[in-house]
Amino acid sequence: MKHIVEKEWLLKHLNEENVRIIDCRFSLANPETGGTEYEEAHIPGAVYFDLEKDLSGNVSGHGGRHPLPDLDGLIEKLEKAGIGEDTTVVAYDNGEGAFAARFWWMLSYLGHNNVYVLNGGFKNWTGANYPVTAEVPVFNRASFRPAINEAILADMEEVKAISQGQTENSVLIDSREEKRYLGIEEPIDKKKGHIPGAINKPWMQGLEEGHYKPIEDQKKRFADIDPEKKVVVYCGSGVTAVPNYLALKEAGYENVKLYLGSFSDWISYEENEIE
Structure with a gap:
């Protein structure tokens, strides 16, 4: 991998x-x-x-x-x-x-x-009985110079354009479990449902007993999505969508973005519709 x-x-x-x-x-x-x-x-x-x-x-x-x-x-x-x-x-x-x-x-x-x-x-x-410790390590300071990669971050306006069908060759993936996607249950956010136009690919289906499933299995999960399309993933708050992001990259999808604000950001705009 x-x-x-x-x-x-x-x-x-x-x-x-x-x-x-x-x-x-x-x-x-x-x-x-x-x-x-x-x-x-x-x-x-x-x-x-x-x-x-x-x-x-x-x-x-x-x-x-x-x-x-x-x-x-x-x-x-x-x-x-x-x-x-x-x-x-x-x-x-x-x-x-x-x-x-x-x-x-x-x-x-x-x-x-x-x-x-x-x-x-x-x-x-x-x-596996591999070593563990309680000792907190101390390292010599390094120099980290960032090179921000804006290409992997989607904002609300970009997601809205996809949701409204204004962006061609784009797919919006809701990574939450089906009950939250369908609005049957919402334990965290103030509103139920999903962003209009999003398809549901629950993130936990990409793992098995704490391990990411093999690449071929990930490809099968996303087989209905054209690898040439732009894919934007979201969840409730931009955390559990990332396993789907990672799985998509492993499966060979190049143009993948994370809507980091996710559904909790989407619903903070009163004018945004919910399906």
């Missing part, structure tokens, strides 16, 4: 100077859980990045529940972690895939291409 590494690879390269490991464990239900888990035990050399403190900005009127973070602050933390332009970075979560993928996407947005997600996450690592 192009953007995913296995635990055996990471174990082999664990102590290499040019490899950095990022712990992204998080619980949407209890935001402090990930940091606590990191303090108790993590992969040796791993630095903790918090979904809401490091990988998201402050919530405001628009932008959704997990908007873009302050990029200067994020870059500052990357540099403190010893991450420079040539560093190989591997992110992991507990095996959900979404939190590590959010970090992977953020670094891709900053123009850092040598970044990967650990398949199976921390649970798969510990399940």
Whole structure:
């Protein structure tokens, strides 16, 4: 796989100077859980990045529940972690895939291409009795110069144009589970339903027991979508859509964007329709 590494690879390269490991464990239900888990035990050399403190900005009127973070602050933390332009970075979560993928996407947005997600996450690592530690590493500061890749980020206006059929050869994917897509159930956001015109490809169907399914399986999931089309993925707040983004890239789709504000941003505009 192009953007995913296995635990055996990471174990082999664990102590290499040019490899950095990022712990992204998080619980949407209890935001402090990930940091606590990191303090108790993590992969040796791993630095903790918090979904809401490091990988998201402050919530405001628009932008959704997990908007873009302050990029200067994020870059500052990357540099403190010893991450420079040539560093190989591997992110992991507990095996959900979404939190590590959010970090992977953020670094891709900053123009850092040598970044990967650990398949199976921390649970798969510990399940193999691989080493863990409570020691918090300290690295020499690196220099990280971003090259923002706007081509992978979609905003509300672009999504609206696709929704209204104004943009040809474009597909909008709602990555949430079917009950939320259909508006049968909405446990988080203030409105139910989905962005008009979006098709449903639940993100969790791209994983099995914490592992991303093989490339051929991902291709079958998206077989009804022309690889030549532009694809924009969204979810509730721009986190669980990223596993679909990653899966699409693995399946060979080149023109893929993340609507980072997602449904929580869409519904913040009263004039936007909901299906």
